[in-house]
Amino acid sequence: MEQRMNLDTVQGVLCMNKPTEFTSFDVIGKLRGILHMRRLGHTGTLDPMATGVLPVLVGKATRACDILPDQTKSYRAAVQFGWETDTEDVWGIRTAAYPEMHVTKEMLDEVIPRFLGEIQQIPPMYSAVSVEGKRLYELARKGVVIDRPARTVQVDDITLEEWDEEKQTAVLSVTCGKGTYIRTLLSDIGRALGGGAVMTALCRTMAHGFTLEQCYTFEQVTEFCRMGTLAEHLIPTDRLFAALPALHLTEQQTALYGNGVKLALSRVEGILPDQEQYRVYGADGCFFGTAQTDRKSDELRVGKNMK
Structure with missing residues (x-):
């Protein structure tokens, strides 16, 4: 039996497992249709082809968008060595190939520590970063490439989870701070290995202290609303400030x-x-x-x- 909720008082964090090909804004738009609420916000963008943890702030919790103390995020990223694209991932246009490139596990083990701690990263052209008031992806879609200033980002951990030397593929788990581009990190690792690399899949496994195990699908949220139990599945707002x-x-x-x-x-x-x-x-x-x-x-x- 469908129950009615008092949406005026509902607040908290709704952790969504973002599906592929959805932008973060797409997720908010779909949830507004499901929840019949306007007051929703997300805690940071996730690339459209990426999946995983997207904490959505509900009701008065949206006031926390710009003041979250814990900006740590974790990802599981798949990478292919031997070529590059204009987007630094497999969905872009191939710009270079390195047929002679052959990476070994020993080479990876030697290079990975160079990318830990505070590192410099040049944002990709296909990103939402603004330079002189213009979004980089807007320029990139017009074929314009501009110099981007390097930014300091924090990478806390990189762990090699899977390795296939024959296919030249790997899966890395990365824990990092705000503003880190995983596809750029993989691309830079490829260059450090004497060639190139592209990201082939990305899943965010943790954001702001929330994990995949706490996330729901659109179908589940629709059912919560039908049953009037949405509030029971929201994480209390104060958890955003557990740090x-x-x-x-x-x-x-x-x-x-x-x-x-x-x-x-x-x-x-x-x-x-x-x-x-x-x-x-x-x-x-x-x-x-x-x-x-x-x-x-x-x-x-x-x-x-x-x-």
Whole structure:
């Protein structure tokens, strides 16, 4: 039996397993049709041909879009060595081939550590990066190639999961920070090995602390709505800020803070010497949102209100 939900109060994180050939915006558009909600947002784009974890913010949780403290993401990427394309993946136009290139596992094991830590990466032309007010992919579609400034990105781990020397293919698991292009990483590894490489498949396995096991399909979400159980499948908004230490206010502090009053740091239990941002809960355990310290004035200021 179909149940009706009160969508005015529904908020949280709906983890979607993005299907291939959908843009992140396509996912939002389809969910708006399923949920009959406008207030939806995603936490970062995922290439159309990629699959995997796409956290969707529902209701007031959309206020968190631009302030998420945990930007770590993990991917499982398949790569083919021996050629290059204009998009750095298998769906682009072939621009170079390296028939004499032959990679061994020992060569991969030697090269991979060079791409760990803070590295420099030039964004691909087929990307949403803006240079002088223009999206690179818009220029690329017109056949225009421009110089792009290198950017510093963080790569925490690269693990060789599968290797086929005969086919010259590999599967790598990568954990990295915000703004890292996996296809560019693979392409750069190919160049470091004396030739080229293209990405042949990509699945995001973790984003902002959420994993594939927590993700749903469009069909599942449609069924949740039919049964009126969507709210039960949303991850609470405060999980977005799990990387921040928690503050639990007293009843008096809860009343003051709820009215926008700045609290004296010296009177708030749980303030740490070197920590500026926190997630804040009222005396009833309800999540308020984020707060930040002002050490000079000894005040706890309201950051982003999620209530």
